Amino acid sequence: MFTLFYGLWKYMFSKIEFHVLILGIDKAGKTTLLEKLKSTYSNLEGLPPDRIVPTVGLNIGRIEVSNTKLVFWDLGGQPGLRSIWEKYYEEAHAVIFVIDASCPSRFEDSKSALEKVLRHEDLQGAPLLIVANKQDLPEAVSAEEVGRYLDLKKLDERVYMFKAVSGLDGMGIKGSVEWLVEVMQRSKRTEMLRVRAGAMGSGPA
Numbered sequence: 001m002f003t004l005f006y007g008l009w010k011y012m013f014s015k016i017e018f019h020v021l022i023l024g025i026d027k028a029g030k031t032t033l034l035e036k037l038k039s040t041y042s043n044l045e046g047l048p049p050d051r052i053v054p055t056v057g058l059n060i061g062r063i064e065v066s067n068t069k070l071v072f073w074d075l076g077g078q079p080g081l082r083s084i085w086e087k088y089y090e091e092a093h094a095v096i097f098v099i100d101a102s103c104p105s106r107f108e109d110s111k112s113a114l115e116k117v118l119r120h121e122d123l124q125g126a127p128l129l130i131v132a133n134k135q136d137l138p139e140a141v142s143a144e145e146v147g148r149y150l151d152l153k154k155l156d157e158r159v160y161m162f163k164a165v166s167g168l169d170g171m172g173i174k175g176s177v178e179w180l181v182e183v184m185q186r187s188k189r190t191e192m193l194r195v196r197a198g199a200m201g202s203g204p205a
Contacts, residue, residue: 017069019091023117024076024098025109029069029133031100033167034061034074040173043063068181072096082113089122093184093193096176097191101132101164103142106147114150118158125189128160129180136166159183 022030027176041063059074073092075085091093096134113174114130130150132143143164161179165172184190 015070016067018021018093018181018190019071019073020180020184021085021088021092021095022072022074022098023085023113024077024097024100025113027106027107027165028077028098028100030077030098031059033096033131033133033161033165033173034059036122036167036173037061037063037177038168040170041177050101055166058142059198063177063178065181068185070177070181075084075193076120077113084118085117086120086122089120089126090110091125091193092128093187093190094127094180095123096129096180098131098133098167100134101143101146102137104141104149104188107146108191111150114152115178125187125192126160127187127189128158129176129185130160130162131165131172132178133165133167133173136168137162159187 003033022034024030038061057076061072061074063070063072073088075081075088083127097110097114097117100106118128130143130146130152132141132146134140143162147162161183163172165176167173
């Protein structure tokens with residue numbers, strides 16, 4: 001009986017943990033966004049922008065929102081590194097795809113990279129947040145304009161949202177995270193990952 005009650009207590013009071021991929025082509029501002037996420041939701045100051053270098057491997061950031069833990073995986077976006085992305089797809093609850101809204105000449109590269117991500121079966125059903133980053137720059141276009149360019153009508157049943165953000169000054173960060181947490185909590189993919197984790201954990205001792 002104790003085991004039953006302990007299991008129930010642990011289930012009710014333990015924090016849910018979600019894994020979120022931060023993807024996008026190089027120079028889109030992914031790591032700056034991650035540092036701003038960390039400083040917004042913790043007492044720790046993120047790295048100053050002038051000390052952020054291009055990501056070659058993986059940056060990890062952890063934050064807590066209400067009773068939810070979010071673990072962000074920020075992956076390098078140079079063409080030669082994008083093949084590594086798919087190694088992380090299977091465990092991801094959702095994807096943030098970062099686009100430099102101030103550089104329309106690179107939208108085509110972003111679009112082809114995103115389409116490849118969305119075609120991968122290991123990310124089936126994962127909610128998608130597309131952020132039009134660098135809104136602090138006067139030449140940045142709106143999230144709506146980025147959305148029209150990407151034209152993502154063929155997204156099967158995936159839940160997705162476009163948000164205008166600035167990884168530099170924090171504009172749009174909190175609203176983006178709140179949307180992500182809400183959709184991940186009721187996502188079929190979250191349920192699928194939970195069931196799979198339970199099946200793996202109930203194997204022979």
